[in-house]
Amino acid sequence: MITAEQKPLDEIREMLAPYRRVLALGCGSCVAECAAGGEKETAALASALRMAARIHGEEILVHEKTVDRQCVREFILPLDDIMGDYDAVLSLGCGAGVQAVADMYPEVPIVPALNTEFLGETKDQGYWVENCVGCGDCMLYYFGGVCPLARCAKQILNGPCGGSVDGRCEVNPDVPCAWQLIIDRLTRLGALDRLERIYPPKNWARKQGSGPRKIVREDQQR
Amino acid sequence: MTDPSRRTLALFYCRNVPEAGEADRQAIEAAYGGHIRLFPLPCSGRLEAVHLMRALEEVADAAYVITCPEGACRYFEGNRRARKRVERTREMVAAIGLEPERVGIVIGSREAPKTLAQLAARIYEETSRLGPSPALKRPGTQPPACERRRSWL
Numbered sequence: 323m324i325t326a327e328q329k330p331l332d333e334i335r336e337m338l339a340p341y342r343r344v345l346a347l348g349c350g351s352c353v354a355e356c357a358a359g360g361e362k363e364t365a366a367l368a369s370a371l372r373m374a375a376r377i378h379g380e381e382i383l384v385h386e387k388t389v390d391r392q393c394v395r396e397f398i399l400p401l402d403d404i405m406g407d408y409d410a411v412l413s414l415g416c417g418a419g420v421q422a423v424a425d426m427y428p429e430v431p432i433v434p435a436l437n438t439e440f441l442g443e444t445k446d447q448g449y450w451v452e453n454c455v456g457c458g459d460c461m462l463y464y465f466g467g468v469c470p471l472a473r474c475a476k477q478i479l480n481g482p483c484g485g486s487v488d489g490r491c492e493v494n495p496d497v498p499c500a501w502q503l504i505i506d507r508l509t510r511l512g513a514l515d516r517l518e519r520i521y522p523p524k525n526w527a528r529k530q531g532s533g534p535r536k537i538v539r540e541d542q543q544r
Numbered sequence: 545m546t547d548p549s550r551r552t553l554a555l556f557y558c559r560n561v562p563e564a565g566e567a568d569r570q571a572i573e574a575a576y577g578g579h580i581r582l583f584p585l586p587c588s589g590r591l592e593a594v595h596l597m598r599a600l601e602e603v604a605d606a607a608y609v610i611t612c613p614e615g616a617c618r619y620f621e622g623n624r625r626a627r628k629r630v631e632r633t634r635e636m637v638a639a640i641g642l643e644p645e646r647v648g649i650v651i652g653s654r655e656a657p658k659t660l661a662q663l664a665a666r667i668y669e670e671t672s673r674l675g676p677s678p679a680l681k682r683p684g685t686q687p688p689a690c691e692r693r694r695s696w697l
Contacts, residue, residue, distance in 0.1 A: 331639040362594045366636065369597040373679035374640035 323352040324416045325442035325450045326359060329435055331370060334412065337433045338371070341410035342381060346371070346435070347401075347423065348388030349415040356450055359414030359436050361388040367414065367435060384412075392419030398426050405430060458528035458535065464516050466507035471524070473500035479521040547577065548682075551672040554581045554599035555664055557610040558588040560618060561652055563659035572661050580664055588612070589622025593633040596647050600637070600679055606646040606671035610663050613654040623651060642679050646671065 338344055346368040354360025368386040375382040385408070391397045392415030401423075405411075410431040413420040417438040424432045442450035455472045461479075462469055471477050475493035482501030485492035489502045508514045529535070557564055569582045581603055585591060588611040599607040609630060611623035627649055634644040648671075650663055658666075 331636070362592055366592075366594040366597045369594070369601045370636055370640050373597075373601050373642065376681070377641045377678045 323355055323442060323444070324418070325356045325439045325452075326353045326416050326436040327439060328358055328363065328367065328414075329437055331367075331374070334367075334433070334435055335371070335374060338382070338410065338412060341431065341433075343383045343407065343409045344371070344385070344412050344433075345401075345404070345408040345410075346384055346386040346412045347392065347414060348386070349392035349413075349419050350388050350390045351392075353414060353416055353419075353436060354388075355444070356442065357448070359416075364388050364414050367412075371412075392416075393422045395422065395426065398423055401427075456529065457524060457526070459525060461521070464521070465504045466511060466513065466516075468500055468503045468507060470500050470504065473497070473503070479524065547579070550577075550579050551605040551668075551674075551676065552579050552581065552603060552680075553664075553668050553671055554583065554596075554604035554607040555610065555667065556583045556585055556588070556591055556595065556599075556608070557660060557663075558612050558617075558622070558652075559584050559586060560612045560616075561610050561660050561663070562657050563661065568660055572664055575661075576664075576668065580668055582660075582664070585609075587617065587619045587622035588626035589617070589619060589624075591626050591629055593629055593636060596630070596633045597636065600642070600646060600677065602681055605677040605680055606648075606667075606674060608648045608650060608667050608671065610650045610660065610667075611652060613652045613657075616652075616654060627651070640679065642677065643674055646674060646677060 346364050348354070348361055348364030349359050350361060357363060364386050368384045371382065371384045387401075389397045389401070392413065405427055408430065410433055411423055411427070412433045412435050413423055414435045415423065416436065417434070420432055420434045440452035441454040441456055443453045445451050453472050454469060457471055470479060470481060474481060475491055476483055478501075482499065482505070486499035486502055487495070489499055491497050491499045505514070505517070508516060564584065569584060572580055573582055583595075588609055591609055596607040609626055611626050612618070614623060617623045630647060630649040634647050637647050638644045648667075650667060652658065
């Protein structure tokens, strides 16, 4: 899922300063799962903004609403009925959600309340880690289900680098060496021979070298 | 009707605190004339930042939670979670310019257990010293002009 963290309140307040009537818009999907922009977080942030305005003698109206998915047009459409009431939208969606709302309502300023972080795996309650960089050319088969691009600090495809100590990364000893994990897993699977080939440098054009990526599936379209 | 010269405390509490039944709750609220608003929780781990924030915004000058003693949570870690959530809420409160002491947690003691009424009295006395909260919506105050304008739409 997509992970995010809330921006500092001062930054949000600064961006909202020109506006008097604000809709705080949460998203009930990924950012709710990572406790950054779901219904509860949207309500808490809206409360904080109203209280801050009261303390500082400012005049601002903050209403709150959470849609199930801010990045899907059909879920945003019901906002048509209320959008005219607001000067701006404070989006607690990920970057995709913010831009989907901005695209739907070109006349309404939109302010991001979150910093979108990474594609994360939920390791434990309140603990998310980046395990995928969305490179567009998955090589997890060759590396036993451990991605060296996301999990190796040096992003090397022909590892290990030789610097790890006791299976920990030399750059950040808090994390396991991705290449140690790769070799351990491939050994367990009896597939260590997958590392006998030399992997050429990654073709990053499939990630971001050609502008924004898109997926078109005609079988899923109208 | 509450006395505007007195402070109001929103108090969330774990139902496992001694003498924290419904009759006790009603007795405390009546004794304080509505200046202590009590919110029973099945476990303090149910508490979220939004509960404390809403309480500060709508009903109280301070918002606290009382938990059962460390290691005594019926659900194992509810009181530990409550403590972390209170810490996070205090950061949010500080970020808007409010004293973080307006939010807090009191963890019950195994060795010297106190009743809900005793703990509520102590917390009320301590938080009342902070004075009125500038963040609290006072009854009878006009909504912001931008809110009033909305009624024309």
